[in-house]
Amino acid sequence: xxxIVHKYGGSSVADGDKIKxxxxxxxxxxxxxxxxxxxxxxxxxxxxxxxxLAYEISAHxxxxxxxxxxxxxxxxxxxxxAMALGTSGYKAVSLTGAQAGIQTDSSYSRARILCVDxxxxxxxxxxxxxxxxAGFQGVTQNMDTTTLGRGGSxxxxxxxxxxxxxxxxxxxxxxxxxxxxxxxxxxxxxxxDKVSYEEMLELASYGARVIHPRAVELGxxxxxxxxxxxxxxxxxxxxxxxxxxMEVRNKVRGIAHDTNVAKITVIGVPDQPGIAMNIxxxxxxxxxxxxxxxxxxxxxxxxxxxxxxxxxELVKAMSIVEPVAKSIGARECTANSCLAKVSIVxxxxxxxxxxxARMFRALYGENINIQLITTSExxxxxxxxxDRVGDSxxxxxxxxxxxAT
Amino acid sequence: xxxIVHKYGGSSVADGDKIKxxxxxxxxxxxxxxxxxxxxxxxxxxxxxxxxLAYEISAHxxxxxxxxxxxxxxxxxxxxxAMALGTSGYKAVSLTGAQAGIQTDSSYSRARILCVDxxxxxxxxxxxxxxxxAGFQGVTQNMDTTTLGRGGSxxxxxxxxxxxxxxxxxxxxxxxxxxxxxxxxxxxxxxxDKVSYEEMLELASYGARVIHPRAVELGxxxxxxxxxxxxxxxxxxxxxxxxxxMEVRNKVRGIAHDTNVAKITVIGVPDQPGIAMNIxxxxxxxxxxxxxxxxxxxxxxxxxxxxxxxxxELVKAMSIVEPVAKSIGARECTANSCLAKVSIVxxxxxxxxxxxARMFRALYGENINIQLITTSExxxxxxxxxDRVGDSxxxxxxxxxxxAT
Numbered sequence: 183x184x185x186i187v188h189k190y191g192g193s194s195v196a197d198g199d200k201i202k203x204x205x206x207x208x209x210x211x212x213x214x215x216x217x218x219x220x221x222x223x224x225x226x227x228x229x230x231x232x233x234x235l236a237y238e239i240s241a242h243x244x245x246x247x248x249x250x251x252x253x254x255x256x257x258x259x260x261x262x263x264a265m266a267l268g269t270s271g272y273k274a275v276s277l278t279g280a281q282a283g284i285q286t287d288s289s290y291s292r293a294r295i296l297c298v299d300x301x302x303x304x305x306x307x308x309x310x311x312x313x314x315x316a317g318f319q320g321v322t323q324n325m326d327t328t329t330l331g332r333g334g335s336x337x338x339x340x341x342x343x344x345x346x347x348x349x350x351x352x353x354x355x356x357x358x359x360x361x362x363x364x365x366x367x368x369x370x371x372x373x374x375d376k377v378s379y380e381e382m383l384e385l386a387s388y389g390a391r392v393i394h395p396r397a398v399e400l401g402x403x404x405x406x407x408x409x410x411x412x413x414x415x416x417x418x419x420x421x422x423x424x425x426x427x428m429e430v431r432n433k434v435r436g437i438a439h440d441t442n443v444a445k446i447t448v449i450g451v452p453d454q455p456g457i458a459m460n461i462x463x464x465x466x467x468x469x470x471x472x473x474x475x476x477x478x479x480x481x482x483x484x485x486x487x488x489x490x491x492x493x494x495e496l497v498k499a500m501s502i503v504e505p506v507a508k509s510i511g512a513r514e515c516t517a518n519s520c521l522a523k524v525s526i527v528x529x530x531x532x533x534x535x536x537x538x539a540r541m542f543r544a545l546y547g548e549n550i551n552i553q554l555i556t557t558s559e560x561x562x563x564x565x566x567x568x569d570r571v572g573d574s575x576x577x578x579x580x581x582x583x584x585x586a587t
Numbered sequence: 588x589x590x591i592v593h594k595y596g597g598s599s600v601a602d603g604d605k606i607k608x609x610x611x612x613x614x615x616x617x618x619x620x621x622x623x624x625x626x627x628x629x630x631x632x633x634x635x636x637x638x639x640l641a642y643e644i645s646a647h648x649x650x651x652x653x654x655x656x657x658x659x660x661x662x663x664x665x666x667x668x669a670m671a672l673g674t675s676g677y678k679a680v681s682l683t684g685a686q687a688g689i690q691t692d693s694s695y696s697r698a699r700i701l702c703v704d705x706x707x708x709x710x711x712x713x714x715x716x717x718x719x720x721a722g723f724q725g726v727t728q729n730m731d732t733t734t735l736g737r738g739g740s741x742x743x744x745x746x747x748x749x750x751x752x753x754x755x756x757x758x759x760x761x762x763x764x765x766x767x768x769x770x771x772x773x774x775x776x777x778x779x780d781k782v783s784y785e786e787m788l789e790l791a792s793y794g795a796r797v798i799h800p801r802a803v804e805l806g807x808x809x810x811x812x813x814x815x816x817x818x819x820x821x822x823x824x825x826x827x828x829x830x831x832x833m834e835v836r837n838k839v840r841g842i843a844h845d846t847n848v849a850k851i852t853v854i855g856v857p858d859q860p861g862i863a864m865n866i867x868x869x870x871x872x873x874x875x876x877x878x879x880x881x882x883x884x885x886x887x888x889x890x891x892x893x894x895x896x897x898x899x900e901l902v903k904a905m906s907i908v909e910p911v912a913k914s915i916g917a918r919e920c921t922a923n924s925c926l927a928k929v930s931i932v933x934x935x936x937x938x939x940x941x942x943x944a945r946m947f948r949a950l951y952g953e954n955i956n957i958q959l960i961t962t963s964e965x966x967x968x969x970x971x972x973x974d975r976v977g978d979s980x981x982x983x984x985x986x987x988x989x990x991a992t
Contacts, residue, residue: 198640198643198644201644202644232663235603235663235667236666236667236670238603239603239606239607239667239670239671239674240670240671240673240674241674242674243670243673243674244669244670244673244679246680247666247667247669247670247673247680247681248666248670250662250665250666250681250683251662251663251666251667251670254659254662254663257655257656257659258637258640258656258659260655261641261652261653261655261656262640262641262644262652262656264649264652265641265644265645265648265649265652265653265656266644266645268645268648268649268652269644269645269646269647269648274649275651275652276652276655278655278732280730281730281731302730325685325686325707326686327683
């Protein structure tokens, strides 16, 4: 009997009616002759509510305790979904991360999965149960509960699919799949039938919020085909798999954008060894991710250092960088929080010149100023003013002929 | 170092401020040189809210799933209390029932504790931690979460005190101890400094809601001295221990009352073997507890059968009894839901005649009609009309000179 893993996000299980809708979808998959393992997130804004409780008690809640607290959100939704299935006549059992054998390291709030001991899941499947696993959580060797951090439930689903050698892994969300660009910005955007892990990884990392890059990476590593589709419709969605169609007519596959971008510039830094280390080490310790870094050519031993951080971490980042900048003799620090990234992504770009030039031309044609540029083998990203994101994405979508896919 | 167990009920941890208050009390116990294990209930009306969610999904939610769902309430409060202690500079760790080693049978919603494997608690205490245990829950051999049913958190606390050979077990609640009668009915009621397990068991079973009888029974079995006191004051409370003072001047120790009483009478039953079985077996299967049972002397082969149930189960009980009564040829069924029990309790009553007579005389003096009578070795209970409860309790309190203790 085929085995499939379904994952439903928080908005898909936000209330009783939505949970019943998800139960119907699972029942259908069961009726079609599948064994089904389901991963659920916490209902709606439960996680925010639990955070609020914790911060009412303490300005710096203990890491371990916070993880146990947050993990209850997914336990609640998993039991309710199991009840909904039971009531419809389908045998179902909920399992916590610990019961499901999701073993992690002990990095509370951002634990990494070490392995999955799927014995309990396998025996419940044999009993004829639909197995509902609380997402986003695991357990240390010491039997302490951990949470997996961002993208945790997506990652749980892909990890289970890999461990169980599932035939399919379906990530159900509130969009219908992966598009050539955000349909809210580009009405002509086209849903992609298939993308490769590498492309999805770049798209997800650079703003397409349909699935977390961590889950995509894991899928690629264990070769788990992932279907991304909507929980509220029956449309086919997008398959993320080993390689896209061999006959990719268009080598740019999609345009990603991200408006959670802020830029910090340290001006007038004496250009000497150790400067970058002095600035970036304290940020790393504060768990702030730095994205693009640009250092200008030095003029008379003085240089400027520019980098980007997530906009919601700008205040914290500035509070760390300013004293450091002062101590290393920099002239000043400036910040700009009204920025955005736009990226073109496609495996076809590899070893094929000319994409960057076409991208810059399109932006120039719209009179959009490029502040920073960063690239990977299959992606080119420009950082621009936030108010020009829509124009940029539409111009890029057009110049790379994505509406004609 | 002395080891004490504290238990705080839902109203003591109902919000952030109350949790901080509880943390201060624990900190004080720690400062006084104790090791402390704490058992907490779910915050305020969390459990009701979780029930509501479950019944929104299903009219008959699955037992196992319901237990997992409800258990999250105590997990939430235990983590918040641990955070509050941590913030105040006291090392603390929360444990679920499973982590605390509370092993139960698999009777979901009313599991019984089989044993406590206290290894993890002991090692956390050695590390210098205050150990906060989520009450009301345990785990089966198969690692499935169970809840302990009514009085579950009280029972968790006493079971842990027994397993850890704790020096004291403190049950903190919203009353200041055990009184000779409910102070809301009897302004002269006196707080008892000490009562025996047997007396407390009868008082608790017959309406004194300060501690659950199940926890008292366990305390008696393992000889755990239990202090019942208020979480909002520093007053000394009541000790429940092996035996009350040897010089108990007054042999009636307290008056209990309970207004959650309804009576069902099956009239005109043919008096033949199997009648009682036919009526009570379906009630047991429906998990309805029957309390007092009275069968009249048979007249010409026809008898009446009267019994009491909790008032909130009357409708369900009638729906079961009526068809049965019909099938065994009874004339009719009647119900009365406006009843109450009043009881006098005291180990001194054992082997000492005359208490019943004094009790009946006191009620007669107030012109109160007794509908049913039931007794144990250390208790006499009369079932009366609910509207006379106050008068009864005051009359009994007076005739047995309890205000003069």
